[in-house]
Amino acid sequence: MANLQVKLHDKQLEIFNATERFKVVAAGRRFGKSRLAAWTLIIEALKSKDKDVFYVAPTFQQAKDILWSLLKEIGHEVIKAAHENTAVITLINGRKIYLKGSDRPDTLRGVGLAYVVIDEYADMKPQVFEQIIRPALADVRGGALFIGTPKGRNHFYEMFKYAEVKKDPEWRAFHYTSFDNPLLHKDEIEAARLSMSSFAFKQEFLAAFEAASSDLFKEEWIKIDATEPKEGSYYIAVDLAGFEDVASQTMNKKKLLDETAVAVVKVSEAGWWVADLIHGRWDIKQTANEIIKAVSKYEPNAVGIEKGSLKNAVMPYLTDLMRRYNKYFRIDEVTHGNRKKTDRVVWALQGRFEHGQITLNEGAWNNEFIDQLLNFPNTQMHDDLPDALAYIDQVASVSYASNDEFDDRWEPLDAVAGY
Numbered sequence: 001m002a003n004l005q006v007k008l009h010d011k012q013l014e015i016f017n018a019t020e021r022f023k024v025v026a027a028g029r030r031f032g033k034s035r036l037a038a039w040t041l042i043i044e045a046l047k048s049k050d051k052d053v054f055y056v057a058p059t060f061q062q063a064k065d066i067l068w069s070l071l072k073e074i075g076h077e078v079i080k081a082a083h084e085n086t087a088v089i090t091l092i093n094g095r096k097i098y099l100k101g102s103d104r105p106d107t108l109r110g111v112g113l114a115y116v117v118i119d120e121y122a123d124m125k126p127q128v129f130e131q132i133i134r135p136a137l138a139d140v141r142g143g144a145l146f147i148g149t150p151k152g153r154n155h156f157y158e159m160f161k162y163a164e165v166k167k168d169p170e171w172r173a174f175h176y177t178s179f180d181n182p183l184l185h186k187d188e189i190e191a192a193r194l195s196m197s198s199f200a201f202k203q204e205f206l207a208a209f210e211a212a213s214s215d216l217f218k219e220e221w222i223k224i225d226a227t228e229p230k231e232g233s234y235y236i237a238v239d240l241a242g243f244e245d246v247a248s249q250t251m252n253k254k255k256l257l258d259e260t261a262v263a264v265v266k267v268s269e270a271g272w273w274v275a276d277l278i279h280g281r282w283d284i285k286q287t288a289n290e291i292i293k294a295v296s297k298y299e300p301n302a303v304g305i306e307k308g309s310l311k312n313a314v315m316p317y318l319t320d321l322m323r324r325y326n327k328y329f330r331i332d333e334v335t336h337g338n339r340k341k342t343d344r345v346v347w348a349l350q351g352r353f354e355h356g357q358i359t360l361n362e363g364a365w366n367n368e369f370i371d372q373l374l375n376f377p378n379t380q381m382h383d384d385l386p387d388a389l390a391y392i393d394q395v396a397s398v399s400y401a402s403n404d405e406f407d408d409r410w411e412p413l414d415a416v417a418g419y
Contacts, residue, residue, distance in 0.1 A: 004077060006043065011180045012036045020172035021143045024163040026150050028178035028207040033147040034066050035074075037117045040145055041067075042075045044115035045095040051114035051140050052096040056133070058123040060101030063087065066119065067099060102128045112139040120148040122156035150209040152343065157209045178205040197351030216346055217373045221353040226362040228275070232268030234300040237334065237391035238291060239263075239384055240310040241281070260287050261388035264298050267396045271357030277365040277385050288317035295329050304395035307333040334394040341387065342377045348390035349373075 008016055012032050015025055016039065027033050037055060045053045057063035064087050071089055072082055081090040087099035095114075100107055102124040113136045118129060129144070137144065148156055163173035178189050193201050199216070202208040241258035262278040275298065278290055291314075295303060305311045311333070322328050336344055352358045360366060369385040376383050 004042070004075075006039050007074075008032070008036060008039060009182055011176050015145075015174050016040060018172055018174075021141070021170040022163065023143075023145045023172055023174065024160050025145065025147045025174045025176070026156075026160055026207045026209070027147065027174075027176045027180075028205040029149060030178050030184050031176050031181050031207075032183075033119070034070060037119060037145065037147060038067055038070045038074055041071070041097050041115070041117055042078065042091070044143070045091050045097050046078060046093055048093075048095050048114035048140075051112050051142065052098060053115040053117075054098050054100055054108070054113055054133070055117045055119065056100045056102055056108065056124075056128070057119045058101065059103045060087070060099070060107075063099040063101055063119075071097065105132060108132045108136075111136055112142075113137050114140055114142045115144070116142070117145045117147065121146045121159070122148050122151040122154055126155040150203055150207055152203075152340075153209050160209070175207060177207055195351070195355065197346070197354050199346055199350055216350055216376060217353055219370075219374060221356070222370060222373075223356060223359045224362060224366065225273075225359050228361070229266055229268055229270065229273050231270065232266040232273065234264065234266050234275070234298045235302055235304070235392055235395045236291075236294055236298065236300045237263045237265075237304040237388050237395050238306075239388035239391060240287065240306065240314065241384065242310070258382060259384045260290075261384040262290060262294050263385075263388040263392055264294055264300070265389070265392045265396075267392070271359065272352060272392065274358065274360045274389065276361065276363060277369050277388065279365065279368070279385060279388075284314055285317055288314055288321055291318060292321045292325065292327065296325070296327060300329065302330045302332050302395050304332045304334040304391050306391065307335055332395050334391045341383070345376060345383070345386050345390045348393035349386060 006013075006016065009032065012035070015023060015036060025033065025036075041053050041055055055063055055067055057066060068084075068087060072079065075089070075091075078092050079089055080092050080094075082088075083090075089097040091097070102108070102118075105128060108128070109132055113133070116133055116137065118124070118133070121129070133144070136142075146156070146159065150157065150160075160173050160175075162168070163171035166172070178184060179186065189205055192205060196204070239261045241260045259279045259281050262276075263274065264276040264278070266273040266275055276294070278294060280286075280290070282290060291303065294300075305314070315331075318331075339347070349358070360369070365385070369389075372381060372383050373386050375381050376386055
């Protein structure tokens with residue numbers, strides 16, 4: 001330990017040197033949260049006499065991707081053994097650093113801990129700390145470091161506010177933006193500000209606990225132009241609603257049902273041109289027919305359909321129609337990515353609309369789409385059309401993604417959307 005020189009910038013050192021037992025850090029992207037976590041784990045493990053330390057990320061794979069190599073790099077002088085498969089590092093004093101995922105809560109139980117670093121607590125269930133980790137710290141009054149980027153006003157926000165009011169002397173809150181990292185070029189942050197939505201930039205780089213609310217989309221951002229761009233490729237995304245036997249439904253009942261929406265977009269480096277938004281309350285056969293008709297007309301590079309039971313239900317009908325018309329096309333599974341609908345739609349669309357990178361074709365669907373968009377999110381109104389359009393981000397990103405050797409560390413596929 002005597003040979004180790006903790007290398008952190010001034011703001012990281014403020015957190016590292018703080019004596020409070022529980023530290024809650026809300027920090028912007030590239031602040032240096034991972035390096036702070038690595039140094040904290042190594043020093044706390046070396047100080048411990050008989051208990052080990054945990055690093056907990058939302059998933060085990062994320063934990064390895066984020067910290068495994070970094071721990072070995074900065075702690076090589078005090079590492080006795082490193083077990084790749086289990087992601088366990090043994091230090092020269094016999095203490096261990098375990099990398100864990102909150103998605104496997106059973107692996108977190110049954111041990112006493114000297115210290116724990118919890119990364120991106122906003123992406124975990126609060127029970128992970130309250131019911132599993134907190135009791136494990138009791139034996140030796142172990143401490144915890146919570147680090148993350150805000151994701152709205154959830155349990156991470158509540159914990160941050162609790163620590164911020166300073167009524168509990170064991171807790172302390174720290175708030176830093178990406179600008180607080182002196183090693184990060186300011187022009188990189190400015191470039192992100194110009195391309196991302198204001199909501200996304202505040203959350204990701206300024207570490208603001210922004211709550212998605214009304215007035216997320218402004219009428220002055222909406223552009224309509226019937227001129228089809230010469231450049232670009234078509235993509236289709238489908239937001240499936242529950243299928244119905246249309247003939248058996250009364251009009252009053254149908255008004256309560258969501259619609260299936262099919263978004264058709266020509267994507268280029270200049271942005272999106274929304275060619276059509278086809279929507280309706282259809283039974284399963286008509287839904288498959290509407291998708292095939294759109295594919296035949298626009299010949300997209302790919303069709304995105306959200307994975308799940310509705311996709312599984314419509315696929316046999318789509319497959320049958322492909323064979324019948326000899327019209328085969330690629331289908332990509334899109335997901336909600338563990339995000340609430342509001343977050344997913346905002347991240348995919350707000351920045352593009354705000355920076356003039358989405359243009360609507362003229363069509364009968366314009367009024368309905370604009371009405372849903374400007375009132376989003378509103379539980380009293382449908383949001384099927386913005387939801388379908390938001391999925392285009394995933395379909396186009398999949399097609400534009402690199403074919404290099406697979407690497408599932410988090411990297412933004414799209415500078416505007418931010419994910």
